[in-house]
Amino acid sequence: MNNAPVRTVSDAKRDFYSHHTRPINSIYRRVVDELMVEMHLLSVNADFIYDPIYALGIVTTFDRFMVGYEPERDKDSIFNGLCRSINSTPEHYRGEAEAVKASVNGMSLDDLKGQFENLGDGGDGLRGTLAAIAHREKFKYSRPFGIGLYTLVEAVAPAEALKEKADVETLFKDLAGKLNISPDKLQKDVELYRSNMEKFAQAQEVMKDMLAADRKKREDRKKAAEAEAETLVEPVAAAPEAGESGDSAE
Template identity: 60%
Template sequence: MTNLRTVSDTKRAFYSYHSRPINSLYRRVVEELMVEMHLLSVNVDFVYNPLYALGVVTSFDRFMVGYEPAQDKESIFAAICRSVEGDPQQYRQHAEAFKADLSGLALGDLQTKLDQAKTSAGDGLQGKLNMVATQANAKYSRLMAVGLYTLFETVDAAALDDKEKREEMLKTAAEMLALPADKVDKDLELYRSNLEKMAQAQEVMKDILAAERKKREQRAQAKQEAAATTDAGETPSAEPTDSTP
């Protein structure tokens, strides 16, 4: 019997690929994404597809906005993918290709292609949608729901502003791709909510960092002023005069 990788194995692998500490505000984001991808990767019913890749990349990029040091972001993403025995380049390439297929499409065009997903294959976008729609027995993932949301966001982000229309549109799209519509709805509401919370947390962190930077600058200025005052107050000591006649 093959021993399945455990979450601990995956976490150890991650830190072997990325040894630098994770910024505290983003640590939970990184670990939750890594654990979710791990649990899917060891599930016998899970099937990788471009929609899943798009969801992974979008989730990482959206939740890691503002990460410092910025140069660590790609190292972290690569470490997450490799820790679950995936290829970070493949994830990026598939996600970008999916979004490129949407170039120039109107919302109605996307909906038409989704409507034909189960019956029409081919190259490009139609082929990718057909791949998802014909995997009805594959393990569903929240990250696939994020990928679906990203399709609409890429084509017409404004169409997602109206809650009632958004929910109806995404429900229909989920059914066309043989995804569980109720789960998709719940997962996307949580996704949107978590994005808002993360944005708020990032603003709070910016304010805290700005306040700390201002205090450091004020302390440095005070030291300079104190040093200047001390220098100005120092005068050469007078030589004693000889008063002996």
């Protein structure tokens, strides 16, 4: 029996900042904090079992909501900190996420839906992962899992198939039923994710405009300062030396 104390959110945050030591850009801080807390709470939940679809949800959430982060080079360090804070690695998460996404390459939406059929027979690859989830007595559903599932659908579905809210709800209700998970939770998380992506894209456009305006102001101030410096230097350069005069004393 393992009597080790359960790690706390504070432990996870301490581990995170031991790996990523730079400040986090304010507009993205909430994304990082929420992801860190969510990953930690799931990692210490007795009913939670990691799977590649969950990993895809984590990677997708991070990559999409961190678009435009400056400095760009810090993104890898931040993701590394998130993974290390739950005693995992970014290589593990990204490797599993890329593998499960690659497994649907070349599939149509109907092909993907076919992976959810006859799960009682088990299987390998994606079908095996889905079968294990459907058969699990206490499957701990999570928001990242829902986002991972949506990412798989998004990878194979034509754009028009995901335009209408009613069509998306019908699709994910059917997939939830095949996996024996709550359709309401899955539909709610998918809709919230889609909505947040739209809002975040709008916020990023506003930020771009604000940053561009700020850069222009700085450039204008710099040009004005340089022009003022030039006007001060010119008279000094042209001033006669001491003792020189245009009139000669007789």
